[in-house]
Amino acid sequence: xxxxxxxxxxxxxxLPIDGGTIKAVVSKDFGGDFLVLVLNSSDxxxxxxxxxxxxxxxxxPIILLEEYFEASSGEIRITDWINYREEGTQSWRSYTDTYxxxxxxxxxxxxxxxxxxxxxxxxxGVNLETTATEFLSFETSNSFSNGSNxxxxxxxxWDGIGxxxxxxxxxxxxxxxxxxxENFKNWVHSTFINLSNYSGTAFIAFKFTGTGNIxxxxxxxxxxxxxxxx
Numbered sequence: 001x002x003x004x005x006x007x008x009x010x011x012x013x014x015l016p017i018d019g020g021t022i023k024a025v026v027s028k029d030f031g032g033d034f035l036v037l038v039l040n041s042s043d044x045x046x047x048x049x050x051x052x053x054x055x056x057x058x059x060x061p062i063i064l065l066e067e068y069f070e071a072s073s074g075e076i077r078i079t080d081w082i083n084y085r086e087e088g089t090q091s092w093r094s095y096t097d098t099y100x101x102x103x104x105x106x107x108x109x110x111x112x113x114x115x116x117x118x119x120x121x122x123x124x125g126v127n128l129e130t131t132a133t134e135f136l137s138f139e140t141s142n143s144f145s146n147g148s149n150x151x152x153x154x155x156x157x158w159d160g161i162g163x164x165x166x167x168x169x170x171x172x173x174x175x176x177x178x179x180x181x182e183n184f185k186n187w188v189h190s191t192f193i194n195l196s197n198y199s200g201t202a203f204i205a206f207k208f209t210g211t212g213n214i215x216x217x218x219x220x221x222x223x224x225x226x227x228x229x230x
Contacts, residue, residue, distance in 0.1 A: 008039070010041070010042040013042055015045070015047070016045065016047035016048075017047070017051070018047045018048055018049060018050065018051050019047060019049045019050055019051040019052055020045075020046045020047035020048055020049045021046050021047075022037060022039070022044060022045050022046075022047075023039075023044040023045075024037035024038055024039045024044060025037070025038040026038075057192075057228055059230065060133065060134075060135060060228035060229055060230045061228075061230065062131055062228065062229040062230055063226065063227070063228060063229075064126050064127070064128075064131065064134060064227040064228075064229050065123060065124075065126050065136075065204070065225065065226060065227040066225070066226050066227075067123070067225045067226075068102070068103070068223065068224055068225075069094055069103045069104055069105050069223060070102065070103050072094035072103060072105070073094050074093060074094060075091050075092070075093050075094075076091070076092045076093060076094060076105050076121060078124075079124070080124035080125070081121070081122060081123055081124055082120065082121075082122045082160070082162055082165075083119075083120075083121055084119070084120040084121075084122065084162045084165055085118075085119050086118040086119065086120060086165065086166065087114070087116045087117060087118040088109060088112060088114035088116055088117035088118065088119065088210075089112060089113075089114055089117075090107060090108065090109050090112050090114065090117050090119055090208075090210075091107065091119060092105050092106070092107045092119060092121040092206075092208075092222075093105065093106060093107065094106075095221070097141070097221065097223070099185050102223070103223075104141075104221050104222060104223035105121065105221065105222045105223065106219050106220065106221045106222070107119050107121070107208045107219060107220060108143070108148065108208075108210065108218050108219030108220065109148060109208075109210030109211065110210075110213070110218050110219070112210075114210075115211065116209075116210075116211060117148075117208065117209065117210040117211070118207070118208070118209050119207070119208045120165055120205050120206070120207050120208075121205070121206045121208075121222070122158075122165070122203050122204070122205040122206075123203060123204045123205075123225070124203075125160065125201040125202065125203055126201065126202050126203070126204070126227055127200075127201055128195060128198055128199050128200060128201070128202050129199060129200065131229035131230060132196070132229075132230060133194075133196045133229060133230055134194075134195040134196060134198075134227055134228070134229040135192040135193060135194055135195065135227065135228050135229070136152075136173065136175075136190070136192070136193040136195055136204060136225075136226070136227050137189065137190050137191070137192050137193070137224070137225075137226050137227075137228070138152070138175070138189075138190045138222060138223070138224055138225040138226070139187045139188060139189055139190065139222070139223045139224045140177050140178040140187070140188055140190065140220060140221060140222055140223075141178055141182075141184065141185075141186060141187045141188065141220075141221040141223075142178045142180070142182065142184065142218060142219060142220050142221065143184045143218045143219045143221075147210065147211050147213040147218075148208065148209060148210035148211070148218065148219075148220065149208070149209045149210070150177050150178075150206065150207070150208050150209075150220045150222075151172055151177075151206075151207045151209075152172070152173045152175045152177070152190070152193075152204065152205070152206055152207075153170040153171060153172055153173060153204070153205045153207060154170065154171050154173055154195070154198060154202050154203065154204055154205070155168045155169055155170045155171070155202070155203045155205065156169070156198060156199075156200050156201070156202055156203075157169050158170075158203050160203075165205075170205060170207075173193050173204075174193060175190040175191065175193050176188060176189070176190050176191045177190070178220070187221075187223065192228075195227070204225075204227075206222055208220055
């Protein structure tokens with residue numbers, strides 16, 4: 001690989017193969033489609049260190065949390081988890097996904113008659129003290145969820161009591177949640193969310209918010225929740 005711009009005096013120099021740092025201004029190409037790095041000099045490229053190795057899920061063999069909802073039936077009831085209705089009458093429930101031939105959890109407020117639905121599915125407490133690096137992942141799908149919302153959150157100070165959920169501190173995690181326009185047959189991976197900046201006992205919450213709109217407020221589906229660590 002070479003420096004790209006033919007206007008640069010160092011355009012014909014090959015990029016070093018090791019790892020390191022680059023001092024540059026981040027810009028875009030003429031069409032605005034791609035990010036480019038603008039360098040003043042090839043001296044701003046320092047690649048004399050070890051190259052980063054790509055990690056995989058197998059590099060994090062310790063499983064701190066794992067749930068596929070296969071043992072669930074009806075309203076979700078898992079030992080040490082909480083399925084909590086803050087507003088409305090709808091709870092997280094088990095259902096069989098005919099496209100993956102497995103069970104998953106789902107929640108929705110369409111046709112519920114509720115002006116507002118806020119429902120939490122919260123995992124058991126996960127100890128983040130005995131491992132150095134932890135990653136959360138899960139999968140989501142939806143059906144006509146235009147008027148509803150799903151967030152994934154983390155708390156370190158919740159006491160495990162349902163009535164105290166809203167008074168605890170919850171941080172929104174940067175997970176990828178299925179988009180409204182995604183085909184209802186598809187499951188979307190959350191990406192791996194790094195939890196390494198958190199310590200102590202953590203609770204992961206999946207918070208659904210809906211309005212009960214008869215035309216738009218559909219469902220979210222959730223499956224394959226895992227926290228891998230090492």
